[in-house]
Amino acid sequence: MSYQWLTLWGYVPDFMRAAWLTLQVTLLAFGLSLVLGLLAALAGASRVGLLRVAASAYIELIRNTPVLLQIFIVFFGLPSLGINLNAYTAGVIALGVNVGAYLAEVFRAGIQSVPRGQLEAASILGLERSQIFIEIVLPQAARAVYPAIVNNLIQLLLGTSLLSAIALPELTGTATVINSRTLLYLQTFTVTLIAYLVLSNCLSWLAGQIGVRVFHPPLVLKKRTRRPFFVARQANRT
Secondary structure (H helix, E strand, O other), X not given: OHHHHHXXXXXXXXXXXXXXXXXXXXXXXHHHHHHHHHHHHHHXXXXXXXXXHHHHHHHHHHHOOOHHHHHHHHHHHHHHHXXXXXXXXXXXXXXXXXXXXXXXXXXXXHHHHOOHHHHHHHHHOOOOHHXXXXXXXXXXXXXXHHHHHHHHHHHHHHHHHHHHHHOOOOHHHHHHHHHHXXXXXXXXXXXXXXXXXXXXXXXXXXXXXXXXXXXXOOOOOOHHHOOOOHHHHHHHHO
C-alpha cells in the first residue's frame, strides 16, 4: 500500500498549483460577492420601489436555483449572447453572484440589528444619511454579521469544487485528472480532502485573527469553533 501513496508524490506540484488556483478563485469571487451583497442589501432598503424589486428578484432567483446550473449558464449560456468567458472568469463570476445573494440577506439582517434609536439620535444631531450609514450603521452591522460572512467564505471555498464541471483545474478537477491516470481512488481523493481541510482551516484562523484586531472590543472566536462551519454555530447564537 505504501508504494501507492508514493506514486502520488510526483503529483504534489499539481496539487499545489490546484490549491493556489482554488484560493485565487475563492478570494476573487468573495470580493465580488461582498460588493454585490452590499449593493443588493442597500437596494432592498431603498425608498425607490424599482431598486427594491430588482434586489428581491436577484436574491430570490439566485437563492432558489442550483449553483451548478448558474455556473453552466455563465460558462455555456453567455457565449450564445456573444459573451465568451474562460473557465476561470466564468467560475469567479458565477460563484460571486451566487454568494452575493446570500450575503445580501446577511447584510440586511446586520443593518436591521442596529437600534433605531441610534439612527433617530444621529438624524436629530444633523448627520447626513451617508454619515449615519458609514459611521454608525456599518461598524455595528459588520461586527454583528462578521461570523456569518466568514461562514459564507468557507462555503465559497468548498463550492469551488463545482467548477471542475467546466474543466477548471482547481483541486477537484485536478484530482479527477490524476485519478484517471493512476486509478488510485482512495489515495487521490483523500489527499484532495485534506487539501480542502487545510485551506478552510487556514482561512478560518485568518478570519479569527482579523476579528480580534479589527473590532473593538476584539471579536474573539472560540478555539472549538475554528473549523469549517464554525461560524454557522456562532451565528445562531447572535
